[in-house]
Amino acid sequence: MSMTEYIEEAEQVLLHTYNRYQIVLDRGEGVHLFDADGKSYLDFCAGIAVFALGYSNENYKNAVKSQIDKIIHTSNYYYNVPAIEAAKAIIEASGMDKVFFTNSGAEAVEGALKAARKYAFLKDDTTDHEIIALEHSFHGRTMGALSVTGNPAYREAFKPMIGNIKFATMNDIDSVKAQISEKTCAIIMETVQGEGGIYPAEEAFLKEIRAICDEKDIILILDEIQCGMGRTGYMFAWQRYGVMPDIMTCAKGLTCGIPGGAFVLGKKVAENSLKAGDHGTTYGGNPLTTMAAKTVFEEYKRLDILGNVKTVGEYLYKKLDEIAQRYDIIKAHRGIGLMQGLEFTVPVADIIKECMNDGLILINAGSNILRFVPPLVITKDDVDEMISILTGCLDRIRS
Numbered sequence: 001m002s003m004t005e006y007i008e009e010a011e012q013v014l015l016h017t018y019n020r021y022q023i024v025l026d027r028g029e030g031v032h033l034f035d036a037d038g039k040s041y042l043d044f045c046a047g048i049a050v051f052a053l054g055y056s057n058e059n060y061k062n063a064v065k066s067q068i069d070k071i072i073h074t075s076n077y078y079y080n081v082p083a084i085e086a087a088k089a090i091i092e093a094s095g096m097d098k099v100f101f102t103n104s105g106a107e108a109v110e111g112a113l114k115a116a117r118k119y120a121f122l123k124d125d126t127t128d129h130e131i132i133a134l135e136h137s138f139h140g141r142t143m144g145a146l147s148v149t150g151n152p153a154y155r156e157a158f159k160p161m162i163g164n165i166k167f168a169t170m171n172d173i174d175s176v177k178a179q180i181s182e183k184t185c186a187i188i189m190e191t192v193q194g195e196g197g198i199y200p201a202e203e204a205f206l207k208e209i210r211a212i213c214d215e216k217d218i219i220l221i222l223d224e225i226q227c228g229m230g231r232t233g234y235m236f237a238w239q240r241y242g243v244m245p246d247i248m249t250c251a252k253g254l255t256c257g258i259p260g261g262a263f264v265l266g267k268k269v270a271e272n273s274l275k276a277g278d279h280g281t282t283y284g285g286n287p288l289t290t291m292a293a294k295t296v297f298e299e300y301k302r303l304d305i306l307g308n309v310k311t312v313g314e315y316l317y318k319k320l321d322e323i324a325q326r327y328d329i330i331k332a333h334r335g336i337g338l339m340q341g342l343e344f345t346v347p348v349a350d351i352i353k354e355c356m357n358d359g360l361i362l363i364n365a366g367s368n369i370l371r372f373v374p375p376l377v378i379t380k381d382d383v384d385e386m387i388s389i390l391t392g393c394l395d396r397i398r399s
């Protein structure tokens with residue numbers, strides 16, 4: 001069948017909750033994707049900041065395949081070895097205390113919110129605690145995660161949200177202070193906002209949040225689902241600031257394609273929140289996903305992924321800065337490591353389509369921001385190729 005025929009069929013059977021690009025992706029190799037007609041694309045999306053290791057990492061593929069032959073699922077009634085090893089890798093990389101594995105990012109956020117509420121409940125035996133989240137944030141599409149997502153358009157039709165959520169502004173500490181009350185049990189934020197437009201937290205802001213949380217015994221939840229797992233050149237973006245959260249959420253790059261996530265607790269919350277019977281999942285932490293996660297950590301070390309992100313991330317920054325100077329439709333350039341954005345004065349949908357025609361996959365973050373979240377194994381040559389396709393498209397659009 002041709003791609004057009006596949007797409008017609010897809011629209012017959014799949015609920016139309018996405019305005020998908022008009023290509024059918026068939027296979028991947030390194031940092032390239034191939035569509036069902038065999039056309040090749042340089043991939044600067046990585047399945048939305050997921051496929052950190054690229055598409056043909058042999059050790060990852062072999063580990064997952066051999067785990068399929070052994071056992072895929074056991075349930076959480078029993079222990080399994082890959083889950084223990086994956087949890088040890090997360091603890092070693094983060095210095096935090098305990099791990100709960102989930103199936104997705106949104107579920108990690110749900111678990112983090114429950115742990116924070118339970119911590120507060122155990123302290124004062126009341127159930128009207130408040131949570132502060134940030135505008136422009138994205139935490140997922142389930143009801144709890146959506147309730148703390150700072151995009152009113154995503155929430156509107158699904159109200160009522162979970163109660164007692166207040167919103168403040170990223171990098172505006174007074175706006176956070178204004179929302180704090182005796183009832184505040186948690187502050188949840190992304191260390192670097194992703195979907196909302198690539199807005200990194202400023203160091204002073206994050207440090208002041210940490211200080212407020214310490215002073216008032218408020219749980220700091222850092223959502224590292226997009227910015228974590230090496231994307232900023234640090235295993236977790238908060239390590240760049242030296243600000244450890246009480247709870248961290250992970251997903252996306254954690255399992256590199258096999259659906260999975262985790263929420264990770266510092267000692268204080270781990271010892272004083274969720275107890276046996278308080279939370280659960282059928283699939284979460286099964287041997288297939290945790291084998292994937294464990295292997296991801298091993299491959300990060302072997303391939304020095306963090307080193308590559310620092311080097312290539314700086315190079316990408318320099319190149320995007322040059323572009324930002326050159327084109328007056330570009331308003332701003334932000335980001336860290338291999339998580340960067342160019343903000344345009346116009347919607348970027350046409351630019352993305354043009355680039356796709358020329359064999360480059362890019363995505364947006366909001367209507368006016370081009371987002372660069374490639375596999376973390378890209379090289380400077382890949383950056384050069386991306387820049388050359390992108391500037392070609394921008395020249396055409398401008399003229």
Ligand SMILES: *Cc1c(COP(=O)(O)O)cnc(C)c1O
Nearest residue numbers: 104105106138139140194225226
């Ligand atoms: C993608 C994302 C989520 C949601 O993860 P899912 O796996 O899609 O549920 C939550 N928070 C952030 C910061 C994300 O980027």
